[in-house]
Amino acid sequence: MKKFKTIRSVLAYIDRKNIDTDAIIPKQYLKAVTKEGYGETLFDDWRYLEPGKLGDNHDLRKKNPEFFLYNPKYKTAKILVTGENFGCGSSREHAVWALMDYGFDAVIAPSFADIFYNNCFKNGLLPIILKDNGIKKIVDDIKIRNAVYFIDLENQIVSCDNFEITFEIDQRRKKVLIEGLDDISETLKLSDKIKNYEKEKATITPWMFND
Amino acid sequence: MKKTLYDKLWDEHHIHTYENGYSLLYIDKHLIHEVTSPQAFEGLKQANRSIWRKQSIMAVPDHNVPTTMRENGISDPISKIQVDTLNKNCKDNNLLKFDLEDIRQGIVHVVGPEQGILLPGMTVVCGDSHTSTHGALSALAFGIGTSEVEHVLATQCLLQKKSLNMNINVIGKMPNYFYSKDLALLIISRIGTAGGTGYAIEYTGNAISNLSMEARMTLCNMTIEAGATTGLVAVDVKTVNYIANKPFSPKGDNFVKAKIYWKNLVSDKGVGYDQKIDIDISKSSPMVTWGTSPEMAVAVDEQLPDLSDEKFKSKKQDLLNAFSYMGLKEKQNINSIKLDKIFIGSCTNSRIEDLRIVADIVKNKKIARNIKSAIIVPGSGLVKEKAESEGLDKIFMKSGFEWRSPGCSMCLGMNDDKLSEYERCASTSNRNFEGRQGRLGRTHLVSPATAAAAAIYGHLIDVREII
Numbered sequence: 001m002k003k004f005k006t007i008r009s010v011l012a013y014i015d016r017k018n019i020d021t022d023a024i025i026p027k028q029y030l031k032a033v034t035k036e037g038y039g040e041t042l043f044d045d046w047r048y049l050e051p052g053k054l055g056d057n058h059d060l061r062k063k064n065p066e067f068f069l070y071n072p073k074y075k076t077a078k079i080l081v082t083g084e085n086f087g088c089g090s091s092r093e094h095a096v097w098a099l100m101d102y103g104f105d106a107v108i109a110p111s112f113a114d115i116f117y118n119n120c121f122k123n124g125l126l127p128i129i130l131k132d133n134g135i136k137k138i139v140d141d142i143k144i145r146n147a148v149y150f151i152d153l154e155n156q157i158v159s160c161d162n163f164e165i166t167f168e169i170d171q172r173r174k175k176v177l178i179e180g181l182d183d184i185s186e187t188l189k190l191s192d193k194i195k196n197y198e199k200e201k202a203t204i205t206p207w208m209f210n211d
Numbered sequence: 212m213k214k215t216l217y218d219k220l221w222d223e224h225h226i227h228t229y230e231n232g233y234s235l236l237y238i239d240k241h242l243i244h245e246v247t248s249p250q251a252f253e254g255l256k257q258a259n260r261s262i263w264r265k266q267s268i269m270a271v272p273d274h275n276v277p278t279t280m281r282e283n284g285i286s287d288p289i290s291k292i293q294v295d296t297l298n299k300n301c302k303d304n305n306l307l308k309f310d311l312e313d314i315r316q317g318i319v320h321v322v323g324p325e326q327g328i329l330l331p332g333m334t335v336v337c338g339d340s341h342t343s344t345h346g347a348l349s350a351l352a353f354g355i356g357t358s359e360v361e362h363v364l365a366t367q368c369l370l371q372k373k374s375l376n377m378n379i380n381v382i383g384k385m386p387n388y389f390y391s392k393d394l395a396l397l398i399i400s401r402i403g404t405a406g407g408t409g410y411a412i413e414y415t416g417n418a419i420s421n422l423s424m425e426a427r428m429t430l431c432n433m434t435i436e437a438g439a440t441t442g443l444v445a446v447d448v449k450t451v452n453y454i455a456n457k458p459f460s461p462k463g464d465n466f467v468k469a470k471i472y473w474k475n476l477v478s479d480k481g482v483g484y485d486q487k488i489d490i491d492i493s494k495s496s497p498m499v500t501w502g503t504s505p506e507m508a509v510a511v512d513e514q515l516p517d518l519s520d521e522k523f524k525s526k527k528q529d530l531l532n533a534f535s536y537m538g539l540k541e542k543q544n545i546n547s548i549k550l551d552k553i554f555i556g557s558c559t560n561s562r563i564e565d566l567r568i569v570a571d572i573v574k575n576k577k578i579a580r581n582i583k584s585a586i587i588v589p590g591s592g593l594v595k596e597k598a599e600s601e602g603l604d605k606i607f608m609k610s611g612f613e614w615r616s617p618g619c620s621m622c623l624g625m626n627d628d629k630l631s632e633y634e635r636c637a638s639t640s641n642r643n644f645e646g647r648q649g650r651l652g653r654t655h656l657v658s659p660a661t662a663a664a665a666a667i668y669g670h671l672i673d674v675r676e677i678i
């Protein structure tokens with residue numbers, strides 16, 4: 001995974017709670033067997049006025065002019081700001097791939113669904129949890145202007161010219177992002193421990209190891 | 212120190228502690244389907260890694276498979292590539308897989324327990340959020356993303372942070388025609404779709420003990436819709452009887468030993484939970500969702516919400532969006548909601564018990580004329596076979612239902628089974644998100660009994676009225 005750098009960008013905002021992974025990337029696009037190319041169909045049902053399918057030329061589809069990401073203000077946004085429980089529903093990691101492929105590097109929300117939150121860190125998308133006053137300040141700011149924000153993961157700060165807000169993040173997850181660590185290699189360093197565990201369990205609960 | 216069932220399962224599989232409360236957890240069983248696995252196998256190949264423990268894996272195609280004319284194979288070329296990719300990955304690695312032609316094929320969460328592949332005390336993962344189903348067997352089971360699928364393939368382990376413990380204690384006699392699906396919707400409507408986030412939920416109480424294993428699976432299955440990745444029910448006699456004599460379950464001496472071990476898979480008496488919720492269901496009514504989130508549910512004998520009510524203040528915009536998407540109005544009567552389609556199936560409600568309940572209600576009745584299609588999709592080939600041996604298929608078809616081959620089908624509409632725009636469906640599945648069953652389609656989540664009654668009347672209805 002590539003190392004996470006700081007982000008400098010305007011924000012894109014959608015005032016909606018419980019945005020589920022079916023909305024982020026509808027099922028017909030899950031038929032692909034690769035990790036790339038999901039950006040064009042991010043929020044597909046909201047974004048286009050007609051149904052699409054895998055392999056379509058999405059440029060030719062009728063777009064919904066009211067779709068929030070078509071707001072010129074949000075055009076270059078790398079940071080998405082949204083309502084609570086973002087990413088609920090299915091475990092599809094395609095939701096994270098789609099957000100990243102579209103160009104987002106971070107999502108700011110009051111809360112995230114567990115599996116989605118986990119999936120973010122496996123791909124280098126930074127989910128930032130900001131509750132109450134923190135998120136309110138940002139949302140109030142978006143409503144009146146189009147400021148550039150700066151995300152400094154190392155120091156856990158979201159800032160703009162007017163204010164800065166610190167956020168909490170688990171230190172291990174932070175390290176994984178900043179160093180671009182590969183979880184699998186990290187785990188494989190403990191191979192002996194895993195093997196010992198299996199040996200021991202095979203004697204205590206042999207029916208679970210009837211291999 | 213006293214432990215909850217979740218604590219015990221966690222401790223038994225805990226291999227290593229990292230800083231900040233992260234642990235390496237050993238995974239006993241890994242279920243795989245065609246949609247969330249291809250990128251994981253590809254990643255493994257690219258990194259030149261091999262599978263740690265092949266025997267821990269069971270694979271089955273389910274999301275993308277046709278439910279009619281199976282003999283012709285998969286006609287959608289893109290779906291076919293995905294299923295072929297699963298076949299190839301399993302063949303190359305010599306993994307246990309139930310092919311489309313195999314009678315044991317079906318929805319991964321129906322097939323696993325049916326085969327006795329999943330046992331109490333195991334850790335179970337799958338690249339699918341409804342893996343929570345298997346908590347009904349007292350297994351620590353949860354859904355994971357594709358990167359984690361790859362991680363488990365390569366290491367047999369997962370990096371996890373322990374969840375908090377929540378206890379939902381359900382007491383009271385189940386009213387007639389109130390099922391575990393209704394209970395799940397009742398719970399979600401109370402605690403919300405994020406109410407369980409960060410928790411493992413253990414269901415206890417006499418109402419839970421009285422549930423069959425299949426009904427417990429329905430409840431644990433829906434736990435993810437309350438935001439908790441894991442739902443659990445402790446081992447009891449029913450659990451042990453359910454597992455006995457399944458094709459892959461332990462036999463002979465191993466079974467005797469396993470039984471002794473399983474006995475301990477209960478929370479210690481008097482243990483504390485981080486959160487506790489008590490529910491008395493003795494006066495509850497069947498539930499139906501009206502909106503675009505499983506928490507937007509009401510009892511069938513209530514009206515749709517009145518948004519002037521103070522309690523909806525903070526959610527008003529979301530509820531308005533839902534009303535508009537669903538084409539419904541505030542305070543509308545449930546009976547006035549006319550339907551176009553009926554779907555009975557999904558990993559929530561496609562087991563033999565569910566089908567028997569439906570058959571009981573629709574026997575000698577015809578589906579309403581305004582219903583364009585009513586399909587019943589059994590959870591597995593074996594469920595299908597059993598239903599046919601009991602003559603249920605005849606009852607269904609006589610009533611006007613279509614009797615299909617097993618798969619996820621219209622639960623998510625990745626195959627041909629889906630809603631067209633603005634079509635309204637009573638569905639026994641688990642998600643009513645916008646577009647879930649088809650772009651602009653409108654889903655009402657209900658129990659199999661309520662779906663059956665709705666099919667006969669052509670609109671949503673309190674099943675108790677028609678009996």
Ligand code: SF4
Pocket residue numbers: 273274318319320339341557558559618619622623640641
């Ligand atoms: S039946 Fe529906 S919820 Fe269950 S595994 Fe299939 S798609 Fe997922």
